[in-house]
Amino acid sequence: MVEDRVVPFPDGLTVADVLERGMDAAHALFARSDATSGVPLADVRLLAPLVPAAIRDFVAFEEHVEGVSASVDGKSEVVPEWYQAPTFYFTNPHTVLGPGEAVSPPVTERLDFELELAAVIGAVPGSDGANLTGDAAASHVFGYTIMNDWSARDIQSREMKVRLGPAKGKDFGTSLGPWIVTADELASCLDADGFLAVRAEVFVNGEQIGDDLVSNMGWTFPELVAYASRNSRVVPGDVLGSGTVGNGGCLAELWGRAGQLTPPPLRTGDEVRMVIEGIGELTARVGPSVPPHPIAAARPRPRIRRRGAT
Incomplete structure (x- = not known):
């Protein structure tokens, strides 16, 4: 633009x-x-600013982990493993939504938003994006965009008890936009330790729910990129989400701290507006839920090891 x-x-x-x-x-x-x-x-009408090659979503804010852990099992904690390395999961690049595009969630009683800043990867001449150092990784950050990692917390909770996921609690929609702001445009916002000190806010139906500085991350974006590339590769078009900011960057954090569903889960028609300094605003409404086709529960099997055995 x-x-x-x-x-x-x-x-x-x-x-x-x-x-x-x-x-x-x-x-x-x-x-x-x-x-x-x-x-x-x-x-x-703005579309999503890119079609991602892949989306990695980190969990880089300690305050978010504290609150969400309490909403899961009633105990607010950050496990020692969180501090050892930045953790992420892969989410669905095929259900990316653009600015103003409504999300169609699954049937859920605990629909949530997640306010994040995301880095977008670009090419660097002479680099294949593999096993990057922190300094090399910085040059692969082409720019930044706002990311809303929509979450069905009840579905997510069931999935995580199997020690895998999240999957269907997350992969129905990720909003990106409104555009990609190149990294050099935000260089003046880097603090002395290399963290982006930009303000992030989220509003539901016009009421502010949370706000934080992105510089409260546990790792810088180049460190996230370097970790993602370890024994792997990052490629142009990859999106790396910061994870949810603290201080009300999602409802689940507030539910954990309050011990109850306050503020209430999102419902059809609710508007979620995210604002990040230097990036812009990303707004979407919650559309109707999409009922799932039924699927049978797992059937216990006899664990026979050879064909024809009885």
Whole structure:
């Protein structure tokens, strides 16, 4: 976007093309952009700012872990393993929602939002994105966007008791947007330790529910990227969520601290608006739940080891 107009990339390039070319190429493309060819933002319906190659979602805020743990088993704690390394799970890149796009949750009694800042990975010449050091990882952070990791907490809780997941409690929708702000635009917001000191807020139906500084993370974004690349790779188009900010970045944290469902779980028609300093606003409404097709419970089997045995 240039000023208040949405301007296409030169040569018909897409966001994916630009991420594959990296930050220097993005600056060169911007220098060639023609604002007169753009469309007023008011006349445009924004889609999600990219189609992610993969989405890793971390849990990098200690305060969030304290609150949510209490909502799960009544005990507020941060296990020692949390401090040892940043933990993440993979979520569904095929159910990404753009700004203003309603989420269609499963049937749930505990629908929740999660306010996050997400890093978007871009290409770096000469790097395959594998086994990055922290310093090298920083150059792979192309930019940032707002992320809402919608969560059905009751479904998630059942899944986690099997010691795997989350899965269907999460994979029905992840909102991203409204756009990608390049990393250099936020460089002035980095504190002395390399954390992004930008303010994050979330509102439900106009009422502020939570706010935090993103710099309260336990690890910097380059450290998250480096960990994701360990014995693996990050590639252009990957999205890495910070995890939910503290101080009311989700309802489950507040439920854990209050010992009851206050504020109440989200319902159809509720509006969730997220604001992160330097990034913008990401708003969505809760759409109707989608009833599942029935699936049978597991059937106990006799554990026969050879065909034909009785």
